Amino acid sequence: MFSKACEYGIRATLHIARQSQGGHRVSLKDIAGAIDSPVAFTAKILQQLVHANVIHSLKGPHGGFEMTPHQLHNVRLSHIVSAIDGDQIYRGCGLGLKACNELKPCPLHDQFKDVRDKLQLMLETTSVSELAAGLTEGLTFLKQ
Amino acid sequence: MFSKACEYGIRATLHIARQSQGGHRVSLKDIAGAIDSPVAFTAKILQQLVHANVIHSLKGPHGGFEMTPHQLHNVRLSHIVSAIDGDQIYRGCGLGLKACNELKPCPLHDQFKDVRDKLQLMLETTSVSELAAGLTEGLTFLKQ
């Protein structure tokens, strides 16, 4: 469904959000440990998320990653997914035609569009902070 | 959503289904032309679909690919997808945890499961022959 990079990106953002809600800044190593991901690869993904204004970073001693109150309030899963995987998942044809086209649809268009739109709605309406709350309550987990 | 191989596999099967409904057997070249896919790569995918009993093949002059009446009656999209992409899309965790686990769920589990199950239901209830009918009526297309 999502690329590995995107899965790591979402998990990392959720960990940062949870810690930011508690007033804590987290380092790259902390994050990679918390979500069980390769450190250097995670660094690349976090850079993308900083550029996309999903998270905020600070260099130097006591530096690390955090989310501003504004980011915590506004960021949805859809922002992370489009920053990393692009919008093919929202707009692409399920059978791989160059573009999804209502006027010249593929045989699966109607059925696929229904599922794809449900996915898009879910991603656009789900906020990072609400998911982070479940983590804090100990109801959900970022690794197994 | 699906791999390139799976997209080609579905498009190829739909083309074969449509031609089989009209009593025609089709060659690899015909298929690759009809769905605008690389010939040799398509051959590999068709082999997988023959092994999975989704389509039937005949070697030699006048050989090619076809679907038996039994296949036309029974094959669903879900068979093609699991033959080529496996069942990760049906059972995998949306955030990439090793397994989707109700007892130790990821933060997105509830929302993701809802979408994933809708996708699975759609693939399991959509038959290849009903989609092929739309092609025959000229309402839908396999390339642009």
Added chain:
DNA sequence: TCTTAAAAGGATAAAAATGTCCGAAATAGA
């Protein structure tokens, strides 16, 4: 039997995704 047409299957190549390494830049604190 011989030729020809077609899929089957193995080996290889190219491209993309995933993952690693290392030096540069920034910054806090001694």
Added chain:
DNA sequence: TCTATTTCGGACATTTTTATCCTTTTAAGA
């Protein structure tokens, strides 16, 4: 100012996916 710590960013390596090439197998028809 100097040192230590941390992200940034470029280059490189590995793995997976996508794609190609070529030989073998099968079978129809002359």
